Structures are given as structure tokens and as C-alpha cells.
Amino acid sequence: xxxxxxxxxxxxxxxxxxxxxCDFAGGDGIFTTFNATIMRAKANCRFWYQKMEPGTTIExxxxxxxxxxDQTFLVTANGSSDLAFPxxxxxxxxxxxxxxxxxxxxxxxxxxxxxxxxxPLLIFDYAxxxxxxxxxxxxxxxxxxDSNTEIQWEPExxxxxxxxxxxxxxxxxxxxxxxxxxxxTRPHGNGTHESDKxxxxxxxxxxxxxxxxxxxxxxxxTVESLTDRPIFNPPLGYFNLxxxxxxxxxxxxxxxxxxxxxxxxxxPHFPYFRNDSLSExxxxxxxxxxxxxxxxxxIIDYLTYNPSFxxxxxxxxxxxxxxxxxxxxxxxxxxDPTPGPESDRGAIAGGVVGGVVFLVLxxxxxxxxxxxKQQARRLYQRESQTMNAPTSNLTIxxxxxxxxxxxxxxxxxxxxxxxxxxxxxxxxxxRTRTFLPPNLAYSNKYS
Numbered sequence: 001x002x003x004x005x006x007x008x009x010x011x012x013x014x015x016x017x018x019x020x021x022c023d024f025a026g027g028d029g030i031f032t033t034f035n036a037t038i039m040r041a042k043a044n045c046r047f048w049y050q051k052m053e054p055g056t057t058i059e060x061x062x063x064x065x066x067x068x069x070d071q072t073f074l075v076t077a078n079g080s081s082d083l084a085f086p087x088x089x090x091x092x093x094x095x096x097x098x099x100x101x102x103x104x105x106x107x108x109x110x111x112x113x114x115x116x117x118x119x120p121l122l123i124f125d126y127a128x129x130x131x132x133x134x135x136x137x138x139x140x141x142x143x144x145x146d147s148n149t150e151i152q153w154e155p156e157x158x159x160x161x162x163x164x165x166x167x168x169x170x171x172x173x174x175x176x177x178x179x180x181x182x183x184x185t186r187p188h189g190n191g192t193h194e195s196d197k198x199x200x201x202x203x204x205x206x207x208x209x210x211x212x213x214x215x216x217x218x219x220x221x222t223v224e225s226l227t228d229r230p231i232f233n234p235p236l237g238y239f240n241l242x243x244x245x246x247x248x249x250x251x252x253x254x255x256x257x258x259x260x261x262x263x264x265x266x267x268p269h270f271p272y273f274r275n276d277s278l279s280e281x282x283x284x285x286x287x288x289x290x291x292x293x294x295x296x297x298x299i300i301d302y303l304t305y306n307p308s309f310x311x312x313x314x315x316x317x318x319x320x321x322x323x324x325x326x327x328x329x330x331x332x333x334x335x336d337p338t339p340g341p342e343s344d345r346g347a348i349a350g351g352v353v354g355g356v357v358f359l360v361l362x363x364x365x366x367x368x369x370x371x372x373k374q375q376a377r378r379l380y381q382r383e384s385q386t387m388n389a390p391t392s393n394l395t396i397x398x399x400x401x402x403x404x405x406x407x408x409x410x411x412x413x414x415x416x417x418x419x420x421x422x423x424x425x426x427x428x429x430x431r432t433r434t435f436l437p438p439n440l441a442y443s444n445k446y447s
Contacts, residue, residue, distance in 0.1 A: 219265025
């Protein structure tokens with residue numbers, strides 16, 4: 001299934017009427033928004049974006065006015081009254097998607113979209129635009145929602161996918177026309193992926209020069225059991241969340257605790273990881289949960305990156321990775337993850353196999369030693385029997401030598417040897433001479 005390529009447009013790149021009815025605000029102290037900036041409508045305010053491609057869709061995100069103010073607005077294309085579309089905010093005082101617009105007039109080379117507020121207290125945050133096939137992407141930021149299938153969630157089925165819910169942390173106080181606002185918020189795309197299990201991971205492959213992993217600021221989830229509605233500045237019990245980010249083989253451990261969060265717990269657009277200085281080319285990001293202490297979790301909402309390809313047609317297609325294992329976090333920065341049951345079973349199986357192999361080799365060695373000793377014992381016994389054999393029954397026969405004047409026996413007469421001291425006659429007996437060994441001849445002479 002292919003996913004549409006969408007780019008995110010911060011409110012700061014929109015144009016607006018130069019009067020006191022609209023203004024921009026930004027900075028770390030603003031509140032939980034995309035890129036920490038907002039555009040505020042103090043009265044009837046108009047703001048617009050000029051470079052829309054024909055057939056593309058644009059979505060507006062922000063905080064809608066409270067209940068007691070005007071809940072209507074007007075959208076026009078190219079400032080034409082013929083292309084005017086009245087609208088109503090989906091609900092009051094909520095941070096979420098509040099309008100989607102599509103212009104399909106192919107006669108327009110590019111078109112301008114205008115947003116007219118009919119009253120005060122709209123807080124515009126950012127827009128998301130579906131990219132046309134040949135639209136130039138240089139300098140743009142692509143946003144990838146957690147529901148996009150380009151993100152792999154491992155192991156499959158472990159991550160909890162939550163949809164259509166309101167965050168428990170409320171946005172910080174917003175002052176507009178001396179009005180104190182406390183709007184509730186929803187995650188981008190109205191959904192998230194959440195995990196509290198050590199070993200769970202996400203894998204994302206992309207071609208670009210930056211990467212951001214954003215989600216909901218971690219908190220002690222006990223707060224969700226205390227109330228059924230968002231609360232301002234929710235209490236934070238103790239927790240420790242450890243995440244290992246591996247980018248192209250290089251690992252970095254990031255730890256979040258209840259004492260050092262940059263945003264209140266439960267806030268949207270929380271940056272879990274960012275790298276804005278990547279080289280152009282393909283990259284692989286792996287995030288792995290390595291520690292969860294306390295009733296907390298990691299909640300991923302979306303990813304963004306700056307592409308290094310020119311148009312959607314040039315966007316590479318990556319194969320699904322078969323590897324779910326990530327490099328271990330640095331030893332000096334992260335606690336060792338607790339071994340799971342799978343690693344225990346593997347260690348036990350390896351020990352059993354190793355023990356069996358050792359016993360087999362030991363038995364084979366013992367048998368070979370025993371066999372060698374038995375062979376040596378049998379050889380010794382045979383030699384002893386030969387050396388101790390009785391000699392009293394041995395008879396000494398005369399050594400018979402053929403008469404050298406006679407011809408050798410023909411081939412028809414075989415030579416038969418009975419023992420080493422007795423050689424039978426091989427020719428006629430009346431033509432042989434008899435010789436005795438010297439020792440016997442000497443003894444017979446004086447007997």
C-alpha cells in the first residue's frame with residue numbers, strides 16, 4: 001500500500017493582513033505547538049498561502065475558539081468570491097485538525113488559499129499539504145504520521161495503536177485579548193503508537209538530511225486513572241524511560257525522567273529525538289525501548305525529515321527490513337536491559353548441547369585409551385609365550401647341501417623346507433654329501 005507524501009507548513013510561512021487583527025507569537029515559553037510558534041486571530045483575520053498546486057489538499061491545524069465566541073470562518077481561493085467556502089469549527093476549544101480544503105480546477109497553474117476568521121481567538125498552528133507528483137521538494141519538510149506503513153513497529157502486535165482520544169495534559173495558558181484559554185489537545189492525525197515493553201522498537205528508512213521523532217511527552221500514567229478529562233499541569237509521579245536511537249549504526253541513549261522533561265507530561269509535539277545535520281543519502285533509524293521504570297510509556301505521534309530527493313517521482317522505495325534487533329546502548333550511559341525469557345532459553349539450550357558434546361568426547365577418549373592398553377597387553381603376552389616356549393623337544397637334523405657338481409633341480413621338483421635346521425634332499429640321495437655344523441662335528445670327534 002502506497003502512502004501519500006505530505007509536507008508540513010509552519011504558521012510562520014503564511015502571509016497575513018498587516019494590522020492588529022493578526023499576530024504571530026513564538027518561543028520556548030509559548031506552549032505545546034508544532035515548532036513552538038502560533039498565529040493568533042484577535043478579530044476578523046485573514047491569512048493565506050500562495051503556492052498551492054492544482055488538485056492538492058491542505059489541512060489546517062490549530063486551537064479553535066472557546067464556546068462563547070463565533071464558531072464560523074470562510075475560505076476562498078485566489079481571493080475570488082466565486083470560490084468561497086464557509087465553514088464551522090468541528091468543536092470549540094480543542095487543538096486538532098479544524099479544516100480540509102481541496103481545489104481541483106486544473107486551469108489554475110497555482111492557487112492561493114485564504115482563511116478568514118469571523119471572530120477572535122482562533123490559534124492557527126500549522127498546515128499539512130499533500131504533494132503533487134512533480135512539485136519541487138527542496139527546502140520542504142515531509143511529515144510521516146504514525147499510521148503510515150513506512151514505519152515498522154516491532155515486534156508486530158506489541159505496540160498499542162490508540163485512535164480518537166484526547167490528551168490528558170492541557171496546553172499551557174494562552175492569552176488573547178486578555179482572555180485566558182486552556183484548550184485541550186489531540187495528537188496529530190488523532191492517533192499514536194504506544195509501548196511500555198523493553199525490547200519494542202520502530203524502524204524507519206528515508207532519504208534526507210534531517211530526522212525528528214515526535215510524540216506525546218511521557219508521564220506517569222496513574223494520572224489517567226484520576227480523571228476522565230484533560231487537566232492543566234498534571235501531577236508527575238516518578239518514572240524513568242530509556243530509549244536507544246541507532247542511526248546508520250551509531251547509537252545514542254536518551255533517558256527521560258519526571259524531573260527533567262522539557263514540556264509538561266502529556267503534551268503533544270514532544271521531541272524524543274532529532275538530528276538536523278545528516279549527509280544526503282539513504283538512512284536507517286532504529287529506536288528501541290531499553291528501560292521502563294514506573295507507570296510510564298513511550299508515545300510516538302509522527303516523524304519529519306527534510307528530503308534529499310527532488311520530487312515525489314524521485315522518492316526511493318525501501319524494502320521491509322527483516323532485522324528487528326538493534327545495537328546495544330552505550331555501556332557508559334545506559335543500564336543493562338533485563339534479559340528476557342527468549343535469551344534465557346537460548347542460554348540453557350546452548351549449555352545442554354555443550355555438555356552433551358563434552359561427555360561424548362570424554363567417553364571417546366576413555367575408550368581409545370582402554371583399547372590401546374588392551375592391544376599392548378595382548379602383544380606382551382604373545383611375546384612372553386614365544387620366549388618361554390620349551391626347547392627339549394627340538395631335534396637337530398643334519399644340514400644337507402646339494403652336490404655342486406650336480407645340476408640344480410628342475411622346475412618340476414619343488415624345494416620343501418620343514419624347519420630352519422632340516423632341508424630335504426631335492427635331488428637323488430645317492431648323489432648328496434652330508435656336512436655337520438662345526439659344533440656337532442667337534443663334539444662327535446671326541447665322543
